Amino acid sequence: MKVGIDLGSRTVKAVLWHNDEIISHQITESSFDPHRQALAFLDQYPSAAVVATGYGRHLLQQHRPLNVITEIKAHAIGARHLFAECRTILDVGGQDSKVILLDESGRVSSFQMNDKCAAGTGRFLEMMSVSLGYELEEFGRAAAETDEGTAINSMCAVFAESEVVSLKNRGVPPSVIARSVHLAVAGRLAAMVSKSGYGDHLFFCGGVANNQTLVKLLEIQLGVPVRVPPNPSITGALGAALHPIRL
Amino acid sequence: MSEPFKIKSDPELWEKLGMDVSRFSGMPPMLTTAYTNIFLSQKNRPSEMAYFDNMIENIHTGRIHEIMAVKETGKPVIGTFCVYVPEELIVAAGGICVGLCGGAQGSIADAEKILPRNICPMVKSAFGFKIGKICPYFQAVDLVYGETTCDAKKKTWELLDRYVPTHVMEIPQMKRERDKKLWVEEVKDFKAAVDKISGTETEFDDIAGAIKTINAKRAALQRLNNLRHFNPSPISGRDMLLIEQIAFYDEPVRFTEKVHALCNELDKRIKDGVAVAPASTPRILVSGTPMALPNWKLHNIIESSGAIVVNEESCIGTRYYKDLIDEGSTSVDQQLERLTERYMKIDCSCFTPNDERIDQVIKEYEESGAQGIIDYCLQFCHTYNIEAVKLREACEQRGIPFMAIESDYSPDDVGQLQTRVEAFIEQIQG
Ligand code: SF4
Ligand code: SF4
Numbered sequence: 001m002k003v004g005i006d007l008g009s010r011t012v013k014a015v016l017w018h019n020d021e022i023i024s025h026q027i028t029e030s031s032f033d034p035h036r037q038a039l040a041f042l043d044q045y046p047s048a049a050v051v052a053t054g055y056g057r058h059l060l061q062q063h064r065p066l067n068v069i070t071e072i073k074a075h076a077i078g079a080r081h082l083f084a085e086c087r088t089i090l091d092v093g094g095q096d097s098k099v100i101l102l103d104e105s106g107r108v109s110s111f112q113m114n115d116k117c118a119a120g121t122g123r124f125l126e127m128m129s130v131s132l133g134y135e136l137e138e139f140g141r142a143a144a145e146t147d148e149g150t151a152i153n154s155m156c157a158v159f160a161e162s163e164v165v166s167l168k169n170r171g172v173p174p175s176v177i178a179r180s181v182h183l184a185v186a187g188r189l190a191a192m193v194s195k196s197g198y199g200d201h202l203f204f205c206g207g208v209a210n211n212q213t214l215v216k217l218l219e220i221q222l223g224v225p226v227r228v229p230p231n232p233s234i235t236g237a238l239g240a241a242l243h244p245i246r247l
Numbered sequence: 248m249s250e251p252f253k254i255k256s257d258p259e260l261w262e263k264l265g266m267d268v269s270r271f272s273g274m275p276p277m278l279t280t281a282y283t284n285i286f287l288s289q290k291n292r293p294s295e296m297a298y299f300d301n302m303i304e305n306i307h308t309g310r311i312h313e314i315m316a317v318k319e320t321g322k323p324v325i326g327t328f329c330v331y332v333p334e335e336l337i338v339a340a341g342g343i344c345v346g347l348c349g350g351a352q353g354s355i356a357d358a359e360k361i362l363p364r365n366i367c368p369m370v371k372s373a374f375g376f377k378i379g380k381i382c383p384y385f386q387a388v389d390l391v392y393g394e395t396t397c398d399a400k401k402k403t404w405e406l407l408d409r410y411v412p413t414h415v416m417e418i419p420q421m422k423r424e425r426d427k428k429l430w431v432e433e434v435k436d437f438k439a440a441v442d443k444i445s446g447t448e449t450e451f452d453d454i455a456g457a458i459k460t461i462n463a464k465r466a467a468l469q470r471l472n473n474l475r476h477f478n479p480s481p482i483s484g485r486d487m488l489l490i491e492q493i494a495f496y497d498e499p500v501r502f503t504e505k506v507h508a509l510c511n512e513l514d515k516r517i518k519d520g521v522a523v524a525p526a527s528t529p530r531i532l533v534s535g536t537p538m539a540l541p542n543w544k545l546h547n548i549i550e551s552s553g554a555i556v557v558n559e560e561s562c563i564g565t566r567y568y569k570d571l572i573d574e575g576s577t578s579v580d581q582q583l584e585r586l587t588e589r590y591m592k593i594d595c596s597c598f599t600p601n602d603e604r605i606d607q608v609i610k611e612y613e614e615s616g617a618q619g620i621i622d623y624c625l626q627f628c629h630t631y632n633i634e635a636v637k638l639r640e641a642c643e644q645r646g647i648p649f650m651a652i653e654s655d656y657s658p659d660d661v662g663q664l665q666t667r668v669e670a671f672i673e674q675i676q677g
Contacts, residue, residue, distance in 0.1 A: 055662060072670035096663070108674045110649070113667060 003048045004241025005038050006074065006234070007056030010094030010122065011207070012037040013234045016045065017241035025234050035060045051240040069243055071236055072100055072111050078239030079203045080106040082229045088198040090189060090218075091235070092208035094122045097189065099196040112196050118157040120188040122208045127157055128181045131164050132174050140211040143178040150176065152184040160184070179213075186217035193222060202226045205235035252287055252300060254279045255308040264311075264386035271381045274353070275307060278541060285547050289483055291523050293516065295509035296486055302493050306540075310496060311383045314343055318387065323444035326388035326411075328373065329396055330562045330593060331418050333586055335572070336438045338499065339449040339457035345384050346495030347391065348563075349373035350542030352656040354381060361406065366399040367627050368655040369539055374403055377410050384496065385411065389444050392437065394418045396597040397630060414440055420598055422591055431587045438583070454582045458572045464499045465568035467506040472565065474513040476557060476615045478530065479522030481513040484556025485546045491563045492540045524555050529675045532617035534560035534608050534638065536625040542656060545623055545664070552669050558615035560608050561623075566593055569607075596630035604634070605641045612647060619648035619675045621668070626655040648675050 001023075006013040012034050016023040028037045034056045042050060042064060050066035053074035061068055071091070079086045080102065089100040097120050100111045118124045129139035150172065154160045160181075167177050193202060201224050204215060209232035219226045229235060254275040261268045282303055286292075302310065318324045323342035327334070334344035349372025358375035376382035390412040393404040407413045416433050419426035442448050471490065475482050490509075494502060516522070531554050533545065538561065546556050559565065572589040576582040594604035612620060622638055624631045635651040642649035650671045654660055 055666065070666050070670040070673060072666070073673045107677055108670070111667075111670060111674075113663065 001045060001048045002241050002245070003042060003045055003050045004074070004237045004239065004243070005041065005050060005052045005054075005060070006071070006236040006240060007034045007038055007052060007054035007060060008093055008236075009055060009096075011233070012041070012054075012056075013237040014038070014041045015234055015237040015241045016048070017238075022238065022241075025231070025237065027233055030056075035063060039063060049245045051243045051245065053236050053240045067243065067245055069240060072098065072108060074236040074239035074243070075205065076100055076102055076106065076108050076239065077242050078235040078237075079205065079229075081238065081242055082235065083203055083227055086201075086203045086227075088193065088196070088201065089203045089205065090193055090209075091206040092121060092189065092204075093206040097121050097192065097206075097208075099193050101196055101198075110196065112192060114192065119160075120185055120192065122206070124157050124160070125181070125185060125208065125211070125214075127161060128164055129178075131161050132168070132177060134174070134178065139178055140182070140213040142175045143182040143213045144216075145175045146173070146179050148176045149179040149183045152180050182211075182213050182217055186214055186221055189214075190218060190221040198222065198224065200224055204228050205232040207233045209233075252279065252283055252304065254282070254304050254306065257308040257311075260308065260311060260315075261383060264383055265380060266383060266386055267380040270379070271307075274381065278303075278306075281541065281543075285543050286485060286489065289485065289523070291521070292486060293482055293509060293512050295505070295512045298505045298508070299486070299490055299493055302497060303489075306496075307383050311387060313498065314345070314384075314387050317341070317343055318389070321445055323441050324388050325441065325444075326385065326391045327393075328391075328400060329394045329418075330567050331394055331396065331590055331595070332392050332416055333434060333437065333590060335454065335457045335461045335586060336434070336441050336449070337457075338460055339453040340441050340445050340447075341453075342441065342445065343498075345388065346539070347373055347376075347382070347385060347388070348495075348537060348539035349376050349382075350539030350656065351376075352658070354379055355656065357381075362403065365627055366403075367397070367625050369537070369625055370399045370403050372539070372656065374407060377407060390414060390440075392416060392440070396595060397628070399627070418597070422598060427587065427591060430591065431584055434583050434587050434590075451579050451582065454579060455574070455576070458574055458582065458586070460499050460503075462571045462574065464494065464503045464506075465571055467503045467510070468494065468568040470510050471506050471513070472558070472568075474510055474517065477513075477517050478616050479520075479526040479528070480524055480530075480555050480557065481516040481522055482509075483523045483550060484531075484533075484559075485543060485550055488538060488543065488546050488556070488559060488563070491559060491561075491567065492538070494567065495540075495563070529554040529619070529672050530557045530615070530617045531555065531671075531675075532558040532560060532608075532612050532615055532620045533564075533623055534611075534620055535623035535635070536628050536631050537562040537564075538623070539563065544654065544656070544661070545621070545652070548661065548664050548668050549621070552665065552672055554668075554672050554675075557617050558611050560611050562593075562595070565607075565611060566595070596634040601634065602637070605637055608638060609641060609645065609647075619650070619671060621671065622649065622651040624651065624653045626653055 002017045004015045015025045052060045057068040079089045098113045101109050103109045209228045256275050326347040337344040354375030357379035358371035377385045394416045395401045404413045570592045573585045622635050
């Protein structure tokens with residue numbers, strides 16, 4: 001029995017793997033100390049071998065013997081398991097986004113992470129939905145209701161928020177603003193993917209990949225099919241569970 | 248038992264130098280802690296590192312006393328910010344050249360009271376040290392000799408001149424014959440400015456002696472860098488970086504001797520199979536912008552993540568010592584020309600085109616037995632940042648693992664850098 005656990009900035013994801021399949025998974029809010037959430041999950045399976053990933057991995061390691069791998073490697077393994085031909089991964093989580101390129105055999109050949117800023121992350125979408133008064137799920141659906149969109153010029157979360165406010169004040173319908181925000185984020189992510197280079201597909205995972213509107217916009221902007229696994233948030237945890245243990 | 252490591256304080260000396268003593272007093276204890284954690288915690292360091300530890304203990308005291316003693320005899324003490332400013336001509340006049348580049352976060356806020364925030368942290372840090380009166384070296388210099396390499400520096404000199412006399416050497420941006428002519432003229436002006444301080448003109452023998460001294464210093468660093476390339480590594484990347492940093496303020500003859508003493512020890516280590524890390528440790532070459540004291544951020548992250556740095560392609564690194572000056576000149580004019588030719592070989596990204604640097608990085612990659620390159624760019628350094636595009640292409644063509652990072656001195660991005668570096672190490676290990 002193996003557990004892969006991904007201690008992200010917003011959520012802790014855990015996957016229990018046994019006999020070549022996912023037995024169960026769990027997603028909880030990170031709260032103040034994500035490693036406690038993780039330890040609580042692990043306590044249910046005291047004999048499981050554990051591989052941790054995500055930004056809290058080293059902290060967890062101080063509390064329990066386990067292996068650590070980076071999010072990059074975890075996503076590479078997870079994505080490859082879910083989609084055997086995968087060569088380009090886009091992972092967008094709560095506070096960062098990354099593009100990972102794999103070679104034919106599935107090894108990481110290069111990767112890119114966004115720098116120190118909320119633009120193009122789940123956090124950005126969240127902030128914008130809050131300022132428009134949408135629930136996160138509604139936000140994506142609202143954006144799909146219209147074909148209209150205007151340019152959001154600033155990708156700095158702080159400035160973009162004031163742009164959104166001034167659009168609202170000008171009477172622009174919220175669905176149009178929602179679509180505009182989605183267009184801007186998709187543009188930002190597409191630019192990041194294009195800079196790394198991509199082949200004939202994109203594998204899109206992380207919590208933000210649950211947003212269908214964003215998936216469609218990315219497909220349009222990149223001109224290739226964007227594949228999203230059934231449960232995109234747990235790709236990293238799954239990859240960790242699949243990683244061989246060395247203790 | 249020897250005393251525990253402690254960076255020394257000398258409020259009386261600092262007072263005399265016109266420093267903000269109460270504020271600066273916090274610096275030595277802070278640096279003592281950082282140094283102890285980053286350097287003294289390393290296992291199995293070469294014993295000859297003791298000299299360099301001692302140089303750090305005396306960084307704000309003993310070495311300053313030495314510099315002031317020279318200054319009192321009327322010899323020039325000149326601060327520089329770039330390896331294009333020829334220290335040989337200062338040494339020829341019996342003076343001291345100190346690198347003033349800033350590598351600390353602590354003075355950035357001072358600088359940002361005046362300078363824009365979105366410029367290179369090295370420039371901000373240095374400028375902040377001067378206006379906050381919190382760097383004894385800055386207080387000790389007669390004048391600063393800046394240059395026109397990058398925009399951030401070039402325009403900062405105009406402001407720095409309000410606090411300390413600041414001269415500027417025009418460094419061309421291309422390397423054609425006409426650029427060389429200009430450059431030689433600039434070198435002559437520099438010599439005149441140096442000579443003016445001491446009131447005597449340096450002559451052929453003075454210059455020949457200084458060229459020998461600095462050549463010897465650079466050759467010692469070359470020897471050290473060759474030894475450190477051995478796998479398993481006889482010395483850590485952190486210690487090597489430290490020595491490369493100390494090269495910018497230590498007395499050159501003594502420094503050269505101590506580097507050779509360390510080399511002898513490393514020679515012996517290699518014969519006896521003594522190393523600081525097993526041969527299987529992932530080996531990383533760091534290229535790019537300089538890391539001024541006390542900027543140890545990236546090396547510390549890399550080496551705490553289980554890899555070792557085996558080469559610095561940097562101005563605080565090989566760009567400083569890879570080339571020597573031809574010693575066969577027969578006249579002062581010829582000396583200055585040979586000197587200029589040597590300086591023209593430095594391959595800074597401020598030049599265009601600068602393809603020789605790409606070749607040089609690849610060459611050092613091969614010589615050092617590295618397994619991957621991390622290109623380090625200080626935030627807002629446009630020339631290195633853009634040049635990284637070509638470096639990446641060259642690495643891709645050759646299948647060399649490559650990662651570019653952009654960072655400043657703040658601790659904010661340490662977590663993210665750690666993840667990147669670890670992922671890069673995983674990538675190397677396959
Ligand atoms: S990087 Fe360029 S400008 Fe900076 S010290 Fe080196 S040579 Fe001078
Ligand atoms: S690192 Fe770049 S921006 Fe900073 S001083 Fe050197 S050349 Fe200028």
